[in-house]
Amino acid sequence: MNNTTQIKKNYRFIKLQKLVIVSILIGFLSAFLGIVLKNATEYYEAIFFHRATLNPVFFIVFPIFGLSIIFFLREYLFKKKENKGIKEIFESVNSKTKNLPSYKISSHFINGLLTVVSGGSTGIEVSTVVATATIGAVAQRKQNVFRQYKTELICAGVSAGITVLFSSPIAGILFSLEVISKKATRAFILTNIIAVTVASALVYLLHEKPLFSVHVTTWHLKAIPYFILLGVLAALHSVYLTRTVLFFKSQFSKIAEPHFKIIFGSLILCLSFTLFPQLYGEGYHSMKSLFLNPNDTTLTLSLGLTFVGIIVLKPIVTSTTLASGGDGGVFAPSLFIGAFLGLLLALLLNKYLDADVIPINFMIIGMAAVLSSSIHAPFTAIFLVCGLTNDYTLFLPILVVCLISKYTAKMIYPFTVYSYSPSIAK
Structure with a gap:
């Protein structure tokens, strides 16, 4: 084996090592963010909803309060940019120049939480997806060696986020594949499996339970x-x-x-x-x-x-x-x-x-x-x-x-x- 071949082999090995490490990091951070957002939303939504059922005037106050705070945060903290949901991810993966800016993590986290607890009739899933996708996007930009894995690392964050929200690592990977990536490269499989494995481990360690407790016996x-x-x-x-x-x-x-x-x-x-x-x-x-x-x-x-x-x-x-x-x-x-x-x-x-x-x-x-x-x-x-x-x-x-x-x-x-x-x- 000549020196050039050995150097290339070593480079591929180092790149693989780095890809594994960054996938673990993305999986942990995305899962942690998703768990915190899910539990915080569930806790405060229950408090706000109970308060509103006792005094229906809060059915007016809470939506105005939540939407107003979101507007002011967007105007004075988040660069006057509206959150466009999953379309932001599409724009990023389909372009070499457009990226998910790091403030999208806090923007979607805070706005998603405020929207739901103040009565907004949607969910935190898309907020979590974009925030965790941004974690992957930020990690991808940190080293030149990851430039070619932009879509894969964004999807790794998304897969981990979906995993903790719905207690289903398979759903996390399939969502990234069906909706975002549209193709399963070897790097996609590696990064996403690592990310959802880390997310699943965190779900297990923190004793996160399935959202609904049901008992299905049969079907005819x-x-x-x-x-x-x-x-x-x-x-x-x-x-x-x-x-x-x-x-x-x-x-x-x-x-x-x-x-x-x-x-x-x-x-x-x-x-x-x-x-x-x-x-x-x-x-x-x-x-x-x-x-x-x-x-x-x-x-x-x-x-x-x-x-x-x-x-x-x-x-x-x-x-x-x-x-x-x-x-x-x-x-x-x-x-x-x-x-x-x-x-x-x-x-x-x-x-x-x-x-x-x-x-x-x-x-x-x-x-x-x-x-x-x-x-x-x-x-x-x-x-x-x-x-x-x-x-x-x-x-x-x-x-x-x-x-x-x-x-x-x-x-x-x-x-x-x-x-x-x-x-x-x-």
Whole structure:
């Protein structure tokens, strides 16, 4: 072996070592940030929501307060730059010159927390994804040896963040692959597996539990036609969600004065929370209540109307939150809508068709189906929901329904809130 070959071999080995070390660091920092944001949001959202239920005037005060603080932080701390969510990641990975600036870590962390605890009807998932992607982007810029691994290291941060939010390392990697990278290089596989392994270890050490505690016993072949119906309904509603978000952002962009956006958006949120308090924040508190005993729920007229109102209004309050300056995306809203939609369909089938379906199964499958069709990432949705519930009993029907919902939604409207741009749509 000549000297040149040995030098090249040593260089590749050193580069591999550095890549492993930086992946461990990204995995730890991203996981730690995600855990802190998740727990802080859950804790303070519960306090704020309890306060608002005792005195409904806070349904007005909290959204105005949260959106106003976010506006002032953006104006005077975060360089007057709006957070554009996952589109910021796309812009970075698709460009050699554009990068995620380091302030995006604090920007998305603070704004995501403020948005949800003050009632913004979205979730912290996108805030976490962009913040952890920025960790990867910052690490990539530290040494020239990492320049060629920009996408891989950004995805490593994203995968670790998703892992801690949903207790599913597979969902973390699949989301990075399906939505961001679109290709699995050897460097992608190495960096992302290391990052999610570190994130999973931190989740285990800190005893982080799955978001929902459910007990699924079985599913029946006779329910397959109804599962397919749920997939189609989920696709239709995801298109409604996507179009509503895009419409509200377009309309609010025409309002020149930021404080008018905040006031108008807060009034819509206030009215919605007064009618349906379940719409406050990311909505996981309401979903946990649904999961307590859904199989024994009896459909009444008032309950049915409540479910319909929640399902129809959720995309509107989510869109209002984002258009008014709030931070977030469609992850939590999709899961929320899917749970209510699935339970409502199951109760209707049992009452009027004597279908004898299992409501909790429809809730879980509905969550995955709406998420799959909202972000066009069926495999992410499958493992994410299975990780959330810590149960894989429904894996096969979830797989079928997620594929149906995605391709049905794509036929109706080919864009997601992440992929849409006016230039492409023309």
